[in-house]
Amino acid sequence: MLELKEKPAGGNVARDAGTGAEAEWRGRLDTLYARVRGDTEALAAPLSAEDQTVQSMPDASPTKWHRAHTTWFFETFILKPNLPGYQVFDEDFGYVFNSYYEAVGPRHPRPSRGLLSRPGVAAVTDYRAHVDLAMHALIKVRERDVADLVIMGLHHEQQHQELLLTDIKHAFSLSPIDPVYCEHERAPETTTPVAPVNWQPLEAGIHEIGWREGDEAFPFCFDNELPRHEALIRKVAIADRPVSNGEFMAFIEDGGYRRHELWLSEGWATVNRLGWEAPAYWRRDEDGWSVFTLHGRKRVDPNEPVCHVSWFEAAAYAQWAGHRLPSEFEWEFAAACLPAGDALPDGPRPHPERLRPGMRQDVWEWTMSPYSPYPGYRAQDGAIGEYNGKFMINQMVLRGRSCATPAGHDRISYRNFFPTDARWQFSGIRLATDL
Amino acid sequence: MLELKEKPAGGNVARDAGTGAEAEWRGRLDTLYARVRGDTEALAAPLSAEDQTVQSMPDASPTKWHRAHTTWFFETFILKPNLPGYQVFDEDFGYVFNSYYEAVGPRHPRPSRGLLSRPGVAAVTDYRAHVDLAMHALIKVRERDVADLVIMGLHHEQQHQELLLTDIKHAFSLSPIDPVYCEHERAPETTTPVAPVNWQPLEAGIHEIGWREGDEAFPFCFDNELPRHEALIRKVAIADRPVSNGEFMAFIEDGGYRRHELWLSEGWATVNRLGWEAPAYWRRDEDGWSVFTLHGRKRVDPNEPVCHVSWFEAAAYAQWAGHRLPSEFEWEFAAACLPAGDALPDGPRPHPERLRPGMRQDVWEWTMSPYSPYPGYRAQDGAIGEYNGKFMINQMVLRGRSCATPAGHDRISYRNFFPTDARWQFSGIRLATDL
Amino acid sequence: MLELKEKPAGGNVARDAGTGAEAEWRGRLDTLYARVRGDTEALAAPLSAEDQTVQSMPDASPTKWHRAHTTWFFETFILKPNLPGYQVFDEDFGYVFNSYYEAVGPRHPRPSRGLLSRPGVAAVTDYRAHVDLAMHALIKVRERDVADLVIMGLHHEQQHQELLLTDIKHAFSLSPIDPVYCEHERAPETTTPVAPVNWQPLEAGIHEIGWREGDEAFPFCFDNELPRHEALIRKVAIADRPVSNGEFMAFIEDGGYRRHELWLSEGWATVNRLGWEAPAYWRRDEDGWSVFTLHGRKRVDPNEPVCHVSWFEAAAYAQWAGHRLPSEFEWEFAAACLPAGDALPDGPRPHPERLRPGMRQDVWEWTMSPYSPYPGYRAQDGAIGEYNGKFMINQMVLRGRSCATPAGHDRISYRNFFPTDARWQFSGIRLATDL
């Protein structure tokens, strides 16, 4: 999957299409399609039929649903309108595997996805094979206009790859028997603490924000990263790394979860209603804090980034620390102009690495920016336009990526978004401070 | 399984134990154990791993949970205290598969059974094999005091066999694709309507009610059928068969679900809150009424007994018909003294047969009797005493059996019980009328 | 109001009507009407307009609603059909003050009664005056057939007098400032403990139960006390007084609220869901138990009857004590044949007196009998038939009376009924024991 990012596949493939060696772009798109689709199957491979069926909360979905819904996306938006003679695999699947596209018609209610034992895992595998065959056929014959849609479908599938991991993690975390998604050989916990934060000042002024047309490094973007536009950046410095578990433990020990003055009103109500006293998946036992991970339960490592915190917790932590969260513009501008830092291995991986400096980290980073449209934003026409725009209210922007983000999927203009109480994503905290 | 009923195995096995040919009762108990346990597996056989995992509501349980819980019952109440050296299969299972026995310790919350993908179906199969091996060993060596417990465990398992069917029926009914549990060759729908009800008068007076010690036909009972005691029966006649779908359709057509005066206050509130306008699983379409069954969706057959009605609906129907529900004493006395009627095939079967006269029918029959202890009732000591007594409030008694009841499990003193709004059992209506 | 009981007014008035001195029964009915209606106003007198407006839960109603609803009852069921030329006070009131009579038409939703600031208290007072004037006119001219309805309306009003007290007690109990309904000069708390229970054996056999036509002592009954019928009484003894606060404290100290084996399953769930650890209105502070009463907060007196317990708590206490609750038939038979015991002052009073032996006590007594129709029960025709019968499910019978019951309202065949988790009535416990 590195190709998507390093050899600028993605949009570049599409862009090459009309011009250069036709066989070449078709071949590259075909390979890319096979690779991304295969990655999904590799992520599902450790999961039994039963594992792939359960749904632990309305926000999460069963693994087999992720596998089928991404397939339905290709079938509905690409094959049906663009491949003459395409035979729909099963007419019922449109109802069962539509996520939220109102324009495509009614659909199975989201909170009830876990009640559907059928179609089973084997049928979903057949569905994927059926659609893959047709997609390879389509890639061989259709013109470049469809290539853009294929690339979008692949990025859509990559988003669901990340959700596949976070959703099964949530489901497993509710089990009394601490299931293991995959074993992991880990280096012994280091005793060297992570280096203190370095504050990196940003140059104040008007800067351009948003995806840049023709960007070689990031040849694709979603519509919510557009249009590129000017933003005012004030005098601010940004931390060179996210907050660590060790730092967050100090917040807990200092009564962070019991001091109302650190919290926004709705956050304080949430803390008390849900009984939060630590990040999600943490548990205090006689030996201190343990945490449930996709590798099973383990001790909390103070040198890993704090993770699975809600926006409310991120904001309270920042208040406690005497700083604040960065805006998404500050974050993007920092990512564009600050040194890259140590390279982390490509994802998706089931758990964050220990902290090192840099903007490209293993946890998504909450910003202080509500998820709003950029000035002049326009959603695409038709059902595909329901992709991003209709969620632009009552959510906050996260920037960066996480260990669970597939290689080639992230970019500095990428806008992730979740409600302020969501904790099941790999979400962490980076601080900023006014100068 | 016929043996349980026809050759009075069950409790007889236990009773023979001390007296007669020892090898014989051990052999018969061993055979009986193997047969009942095998029946469970046969019922689960048409269900995939995914099917066995889902839970559609807190009152229902996943198939694999039924398979494991019944096994846990043998392990916990029989093997652990009675088989020296028995190795518990997995210590975690006690937490996962305890249903409601407070005395045995904490347990996984009932509404979350469907979130557990692990232990998986294969692990449950291994668990059953492990316990079966130990049970066969125990039956070979232990004295007759344990035989009673084994028999009780088998009746417990038969109860869960019936629930296995009703629970998967409920889950499948929520699917948009109408899954089929098993195909069924059905005779064409008859055009001959079922014969009108014959009213059978009962002899007024003081009659004995409850399980009779030494009853050859029904050698086992649960504690809630005891003690046998006197009851006053007044002048009443009882219908010779349950209410048919055709008769219930007349109630619907006559506005039965929209006429408050036919309903108890709480029933009327329930009808309006849940939007009931027909029995569960019925759907009105352009051709009239169809119904979801374990054989798939089909037309409602007017000659089958009405089924999947709540107590509220049974009471409203009786009010509409100008009669009433029988008391459980009237029902039991009628079953004891009236002619048996046509024999129905043994269960469990996935769907009721067409109606014929008799007290032993294919639907459980709601009575007007609240589920209360008999005079002098005492629960057994210890955890096993939590079996029946602790549910004796806010439920109504059903008598008889259903198509889903395993052969050998029902008897005329049997007391089934459910809350007044429950509809997912095979529950129907028989009328009585004061003389 | 003594007249209702002592001089057998009530039904006797009605019975006399056709026969004897006409002026006399009219005069007595007129006086009785004035007295009962005046009693309601006296109970409301200590309550401000604000007090009369609040509703603390869906089961309770505002004082002014009780005052107006009882008035609406006379207007709707007596004046409109029977007094030619009667002018309805306000057409809107039918919607606002109908409680649950479906046959009379739609009505304001019960949980929202506390949102209605208008009609105000003064308008309700005018409404009562308007209807009273018309009622006195009607009593002067109509024949005896209406007298029965008037008597029923007065008993209906007396029921609401009791609810008026229990409902405002519940509302006041939620206030942080412990409002006082009325001050009370109380004798100092006695240090002499109440005498131990005496068990009174009942004669086994078939006995008649239900209101007896022509009973001079109790000339009126509700339809749920009919028909009088035979019941089997087994060998049992009944306690000569209810359980005291002191006895119930021993249950608490012995872990009664934390021992699952004492509770029915639904009761145990209720205890844990609602966090019960004592009767309603009790609070443990540094000095022991205090209790909120209509006289304000005071120490729990060990010699008063335990009060404001649910049926679940009554059943758990009986289990703990090694006895059981009486059936409603046992209770009625005991009340009919056992010595009356010390006379308590007539009600309504805001708080129970200390215990003394006898069946006529200051707390309603939970029985083990579900609220079911008597054999051959028939509700009255029309809207008035919605009075009792439609509630005959999922409730338990209480017998006796309470301090809040108006004089002349109780009788030994009286059947009160509430759901198993209700605690806001003056409900206590009397034990029975099998012999």
Added chain:
Amino acid sequence: MLELKEKPAGGNVARDAGTGAEAEWRGRLDTLYARVRGDTEALAAPLSAEDQTVQSMPDASPTKWHRAHTTWFFETFILKPNLPGYQVFDEDFGYVFNSYYEAVGPRHPRPSRGLLSRPGVAAVTDYRAHVDLAMHALIKVRERDVADLVIMGLHHEQQHQELLLTDIKHAFSLSPIDPVYCEHERAPETTTPVAPVNWQPLEAGIHEIGWREGDEAFPFCFDNELPRHEALIRKVAIADRPVSNGEFMAFIEDGGYRRHELWLSEGWATVNRLGWEAPAYWRRDEDGWSVFTLHGRKRVDPNEPVCHVSWFEAAAYAQWAGHRLPSEFEWEFAAACLPAGDALPDGPRPHPERLRPGMRQDVWEWTMSPYSPYPGYRAQDGAIGEYNGKFMINQMVLRGRSCATPAGHDRISYRNFFPTDARWQFSGIRLATDL
């Protein structure tokens, strides 16, 4: 109350304090205090004790609570710390009338304010008199540092004056009898339609936003209007008046509430969950649309501004109209530089006037700006700092004022804020359009 705005009382009073004629500023503050406090009483005057007691939803509060809470604010934040020897009126009131100040201690739960019949309306009146006496004494003797707090307390009270009207409107709207707060002589409905919208272009560039220190016209601000800072305004035109009822009816007639493509996802879910099909308080009957107002129910006037719409409805309407909502910066810049338009009469008034051009209207105007802190925002220290900052999440900014806003309370930098589904404020819509 005009004085607050026209003669720059408010903050000017405070500013004068140290410098000029001491007697003068004290006298003016004293007069101002008396006037604002008297305005509250005038608003409550048409409401009975019962009216002042009810609470129709957790977001709203009883009238008497508003009257007492504003009084508690003066007592707690001004009198107790600043007036030696001040006697607290009632120690319990701190618990009962604290709204949300965590730092001041525990408080009565907000959704239960309507359960408190005591303290009654008369006690609240006494409380106000007690505090007013002390406040007048304090104003006579304390130095100017307290004047700022007094001014803030008065602005706080004015906010509650507006809520008093919106809250009682909501409560009355739930009544089946359409209560009237006050009668109103209205001119006959005009047949001349309101003039079409004029689009007023704004000058693009960097402009200053936020309250300006030393502003003579608006001598006071809340902390959320600070600090004044630069903002980028893009090329945009803004409508010269809000959307009218007539225009909104066209949206309804065009299926606006049934077309998912016009709504954000959460808005669409809200429409369907709550069954919205028109603004709050509208009802369609045989003659078209009527609306519940504080003057009673009347026909919807197409020339009034549409009102009681949520942010979701405002955004859907803008989508339908092909425009968008303005940002709060665009709104403030427009208000600063565009012509004032026709003067509307001062508030508070119970209902909006018909539309005329201008930025100072009779309905609050939803913007597309989430309620976030301005760059460099700092809340005040201590409990008073809980005033605004802790609500800065998941709410949207409204600008302008409404008919219910007291004279002297609004200013162009004022930031009102409510959640996206709130409809009980006088909230309307103004459009903007990109150029």
